[in-house]
Amino acid sequence: MYPFSYTKVSDTRAALAAGRSGGRYIAGGTTLVDLMRETVERPGTLVDISALPLREIMVTARGGLRIGALVRMAEAAADPKVRGTFPVISQALELSASAQLRNMATIGGNIMQRTRCAYFRDVTAVCNKREPGSGCAARDGFHRTHAILGTSDQCAATHPSDVAVAFAALEATVHLLGPDGQRSVAFSDFLLQPGRTPNREQALRAGELITAVEIPAHPRPLQSGYLKVRDRQSYEFALTSAAVALYVRDGVIREAKVAAGGVGTVPWKLPAVERRLIGERPSAALWARAAERAADGARPLEHNRFKVDLLKRTVERQLRIVGGTE
Amino acid sequence: MSPQPQAAVGAPLSRVDGRLKVTGQAAYAADHDVEGMVHAVVVDSGIALGRITGIDVRAALAQPGVLKVISHLNAPKLAYRDNPGAFLDPEVGERLHVFQDDRVRFFGQPVAVVVARTLEAAQHAADLVKVSYRAGKSSTDLATTTRPVNDPMPAQDYERGAPEQALASAEVRLEQTYRATRNHHNAMEPHATIARWDGLSLTVWDKTQWVLGTRAELAAVFGLPQESVHVISPFVGGAFGNALRTWPHVTIAALAAREVRRPVKLVLTRRQLYYGVGYRPACEYTVRVGSDRSGRLTAMLHNLRAETSTYEHFAENTVVLGQMLYATPHVRQTFRTLPLDVNTPTFMRGPGFSTAAFAIESAMDELAHELGIDPIELRQRNEPETDQSNGRPFSTRRLRECFSVGAREFGWDRRDPRPRSTQDGDWLVGTGVASGCYDTLRSAAEAHVRLDADGTALIQAAASDMGPGTYTSMSQLAADALGLTMRTVRFELGDSDLPPAPPHGGSLTMASVGSAVQDGCDKLRQSAIKLAVEDERSPLHGVDAGDVIVRDGRLHLGSDPARGETYQQLLARNGRTHLEARGAFSPAAEQQFSTSAYSAVFAEVAVDRRLGLVRVRRMLGVYDVGRIISPKLADSQALGAMVGGIGMALLEHTVTDHRDGRIVNANLADYLVPVNADVPDLRAIYLEGEDPHADPIGVKGLGEIVKVGVAPAIANAVFHATGRRVRDLPITAEALL
Numbered sequence A: 001m002y003p004f005s006y007t008k009v010s011d012t013r014a015a016l017a018a019g020r021s022g023g024r025y026i027a028g029g030t031t032l033v034d035l036m037r038e039t040v041e042r043p044g045t046l047v048d049i050s051a052l053p054l055r056e057i058m059v060t061a062r063g064g065l066r067i068g069a070l071v072r073m074a075e076a077a078a079d080p081k082v083r084g085t086f087p088v089i090s091q092a093l094e095l096s097a098s099a100q101l102r103n104m105a106t107i108g109g110n111i112m113q114r115t116r117c118a119y120f121r122d123v124t125a126v127c128n129k130r131e132p133g134s135g136c137a138a139r140d141g142f143h144r145t146h147a148i149l150g151t152s153d154q155c156a157a158t159h160p161s162d163v164a165v166a167f168a169a170l171e172a173t174v175h176l177l178g179p180d181g182q183r184s185v186a187f188s189d190f191l192l193q194p195g196r197t198p199n200r201e202q203a204l205r206a207g208e209l210i211t212a213v214e215i216p217a218h219p220r221p222l223q224s225g226y227l228k229v230r231d232r233q234s235y236e237f238a239l240t241s242a243a244v245a246l247y248v249r250d251g252v253i254r255e256a257k258v259a260a261g262g263v264g265t266v267p268w269k270l271p272a273v274e275r276r277l278i279g280e281r282p283s284a285a286l287w288a289r290a291a292e293r294a295a296d297g298a299r300p301l302e303h304n305r306f307k308v309d310l311l312k313r314t315v316e317r318q319l320r321i322v323g324g325t326e
Numbered sequence B: 001m002s003p004q005p006q007a008a009v010g011a012p013l014s015r016v017d018g019r020l021k022v023t024g025q026a027a028y029a030a031d032h033d034v035e036g037m038v039h040a041v042v043v044d045s046g047i048a049l050g051r052i053t054g055i056d057v058r059a060a061l062a063q064p065g066v067l068k069v070i071s072h073l074n075a076p077k078l079a080y081r082d083n084p085g086a087f088l089d090p091e092v093g094e095r096l097h098v099f100q101d102d103r104v105r106f107f108g109q110p111v112a113v114v115v116a117r118t119l120e121a122a123q124h125a126a127d128l129v130k131v132s133y134r135a136g137k138s139s140t141d142l143a144t145t146t147r148p149v150n151d152p153m154p155a156q157d158y159e160r161g162a163p164e165q166a167l168a169s170a171e172v173r174l175e176q177t178y179r180a181t182r183n184h185h186n187a188m189e190p191h192a193t194i195a196r197w198d199g200l201s202l203t204v205w206d207k208t209q210w211v212l213g214t215r216a217e218l219a220a221v222f223g224l225p226q227e228s229v230h231v232i233s234p235f236v237g238g239a240f241g242n243a244l245r246t247w248p249h250v251t252i253a254a255l256a257a258r259e260v261r262r263p264v265k266l267v268l269t270r271r272q273l274y275y276g277v278g279y280r281p282a283c284e285y286t287v288r289v290g291s292d293r294s295g296r297l298t299a300m301l302h303n304l305r306a307e308t309s310t311y312e313h314f315a316e317n318t319v320v321l322g323q324m325l326y327a328t329p330h331v332r333q334t335f336r337t338l339p340l341d342v343n344t345p346t347f348m349r350g351p352g353f354s355t356a357a358f359a360i361e362s363a364m365d366e367l368a369h370e371l372g373i374d375p376i377e378l379r380q381r382n383e384p385e386t387d388q389s390n391g392r393p394f395s396t397r398r399l400r401e402c403f404s405v406g407a408r409e410f411g412w413d414r415r416d417p418r419p420r421s422t423q424d425g426d427w428l429v430g431t432g433v434a435s436g437c438y439d440t441l442r443s444a445a446e447a448h449v450r451l452d453a454d455g456t457a458l459i460q461a462a463a464s465d466m467g468p469g470t471y472t473s474m475s476q477l478a479a480d481a482l483g484l485t486m487r488t489v490r491f492e493l494g495d496s497d498l499p500p501a502p503p504h505g506g507s508l509t510m511a512s513v514g515s516a517v518q519d520g521c522d523k524l525r526q527s528a529i530k531l532a533v534e535d536e537r538s539p540l541h542g543v544d545a546g547d548v549i550v551r552d553g554r555l556h557l558g559s560d561p562a563r564g565e566t567y568q569q570l571l572a573r574n575g576r577t578h579l580e581a582r583g584a585f586s587p588a589a590e591q592q593f594s595t596s597a598y599s600a601v602f603a604e605v606a607v608d609r610r611l612g613l614v615r616v617r618r619m620l621g622v623y624d625v626g627r628i629i630s631p632k633l634a635d636s637q638a639l640g641a642m643v644g645g646i647g648m649a650l651l652e653h654t655v656t657d658h659r660d661g662r663i664v665n666a667n668l669a670d671y672l673v674p675v676n677a678d679v680p681d682l683r684a685i686y687l688e689g690e691d692p693h694a695d696p697i698g699v700k701g702l703g704e705i706v707k708v709g710v711a712p713a714i715a716n717a718v719f720h721a722t723g724r725r726v727r728d729l730p731i732t733a734e735a736l737l
Ligand SMILES: Cc1cc2nc3c(=O)[nH]c(=O)nc-3n(C[C@H](O)[C@H](O)[C@H](O)COP(=O)(O)OP(=O)(O)OC[C@H]3O[C@@H](n4cnc5c(N)ncnc54)[C@H](O)[C@@H]3O)c2cc1C
Pocket: A024, A025, A026, A027, A028, A029, A030, A031, A032, A033, A034, A049, A069, A070, A073, A095, A096, A097, A098, A101, A104, A105, A106, A107, A108, A109, A110, A111, A112, A113, A160, A161, A162, A163, A208, A209, A210, A211, A235, A236, A237, A238, B669
């Protein structure tokens, strides 16, 4: 392994100072260390933030939920406030990685994780994300698991996080703390599509620290859930996934929050599906009609064509699971 | 001679080394701590074919702690003598010579090795070695290669009867091509070698299924007498066949140690394991079947293409199954390998037979469906009288019974034969069966048995235990044969100085080493009894030796347990520190019988109607494998192989990027093997009995047969569930949407 230095900080001020001078934050280390071993990432200084006081889960004044950046995936999944209010988050977390990883990995690290594209993770292959302008080995290579939405000529790598799909569906906000103070970014603006700068993945400025992810209040009772479709039943990233949250009153869908995973270069919000749902009464036919729009704009590659269909079916299935049908 | 009481054999005992393993005390190859050891990291090639034009090692050598970078530019010439004992190496071709020339023959080929004082320094320096190449046009895809096929080896063409005519006149004909993709073994333990030179003697701690094979190969590569090489391998963390041959990294470790004059440890990375230690080759298998309307097979024509490397012509034994599984008067086989720019494939659990069974057993299922005959009934109608591959009578062939027991236990009679007839919510449910069969292999083996005056015994052989539980099963045999308890016997293996044993593969360890252990222990027990009956001071003096049995370390008359004495008493009184015996087994030169092992595998799967996901719900294997020495270990083998078969059927797939020959999923996140959630209710049943002709202990071998037939049983169940026949493995969602 290449030589690097490591410091551990105990307060945010020290973290920001270290971040400002080029240090790279490390939380659970479950993905950054892998990438360093493969020399995909080569930070010279690691700043261990795991002791920072960002481990709280609180209900906000307006009835939303604020999950500290250093809350472990396992803790967030098990938290009664999360489970009770947003099962979709708990489910997305519990269907992620493995129990061991979830015990180490943090929410902040999770949404920051980088793509699983095999060529990105292999420094002997070309990759625009890793080395801008070098080319994309995946486009004419093996790309069964790649994105069909939000791709560009430069990159078709998926964002692999599951919980990010739930966050996208629920229209979460990311709270940041930087040298210039605090700011908040809508989740949909936080993760970036590749476009012509596939190397830029998050709207994070140099040295900025994620402090929390906030889910806004939604009308209650909100029914929600996450479906993950994959070849093996555990310990694999999604081929397709769907996060669905519905608020039904008097038999009519008043709110619908839907996003898909495994298919987009970022977690893919599905407003066209949501629009078809709102104001309608749950029915098998409605789920099918709404899900028809799930793959709007898809641009599949040779090996991932099946995802177009699979995505629609995944969304349809999850609408039924969450919304029920007679 | 009265039979020894059976106490340990047949009892569901736990592994004798289980505690060592779960407490981390079992020392695997890389765990050995050798004084003064430094670390080696391999640099591998980034092209599949071509020549190395330069290696820039300046940055690497400038790193603190780096001792040396070795490549073809500075490596000494190695002897690479012929190794006539390497019967597991392909007959045609030549093993890869490391660092002897500038040629690159496959992506991931070792091109240099960095040796440094610490692992971290060696890893970092390896990243800093810059290799330049002149790349040729590589060919790595079996499906599209335009390379001419290799000349066939003798066993690769086979014919009996008049197959083309028989097929042409058959009432029913079926032709299909089945594709088994490349699979990697992916054992938990990575391959590792520690090498130390003491003058001209070489000691290696290695992950190997065959310490004597490793010894012979290192002796041949370095031009040493075999006695100068000592191989130690007490524990192997899974192998499935990929530690049978001595792969290039073993040579690299020894070479590096010689060059830096220090012991060297080399551990392959997970990624390097995909290029360094073989794999199950991809195979395209075309079957043409002719039968009459009642399902009696008249002709079967098999056309196989499989991948191999350009430098070695490896071929699995994919042909035997098609010659003998079912009564078929007319058979033709042509099996061709294609020389690709890949590393050489090797044996992987159930080698050849697993691949052939996928094709043949899928075809049988297709035929059954076509004819409207129950798939079990179809197989029963084609039971052969003799082994048609060699004309020998069967010692035991209980495939019929495997099916009837299996059908009863699995509930086959409740099956609606119509495809897509059973639905459970979103899931289409189906069941399938397949036969399995595997050659019963045997090889010469010896064992040393020593009984000490304290009443404990040590049994030794240069065998291996890659996971099936050799330590335990041999101890069970020895305990009963010596009349000792499990606590008072100890079995030692994994050292080339021990009595010779064959490779730990092909299901021959229990049969071969076990027979030698049995022989040695019988001899020792008999010599102890002889000592007693001839000893005037012994309570057994004068009795017929054949009337004496030994139990719990005490020799006594079978008819009068009160009359006897312990081994300790006997040895002490006679002033003996110990007794010794040498056990041996060698298979008959001319086999009289066909002694293959058989299985019937049943699977129930559910396929998500809309999402195409396949989930195995339950599996049952019924095995005709002769005597079961250790039922708990047998279950580990059978259930483990079902898990492997689920992988082969639904998940495992080595993906090569044919533009440059790189393996895209060379890691355990992307190469999918089943996880616990994929492994449902699995059950194994062993037909009671033994095979008296197979070997002295009546076992047929279990580790390989249990893998055969699993994938086709699942594939056939998928067809029954969905009405869709998938002929390419693995079966993934996209084929079923
Ligand atoms: C084998 C495997 C399987 C997996 N499967 C899944 C899966 O199915 N679904 C899924 O969603 N995930 C999966 N993961 C990914 C896993 O969830 C992530 O590794 C984990 O969430 C990362 O969290 P961490 O705290 O360990 O991050 P780290 O590795 O510590 O950091 C990751 C990145 O985030 C940055 N970072 C961390 N915290 C902050 C912060 N507060 N502010 C700014 N930057 C920060 C780091 O600088 C780094 O770039 C898998 C991982 C592995 C290894």
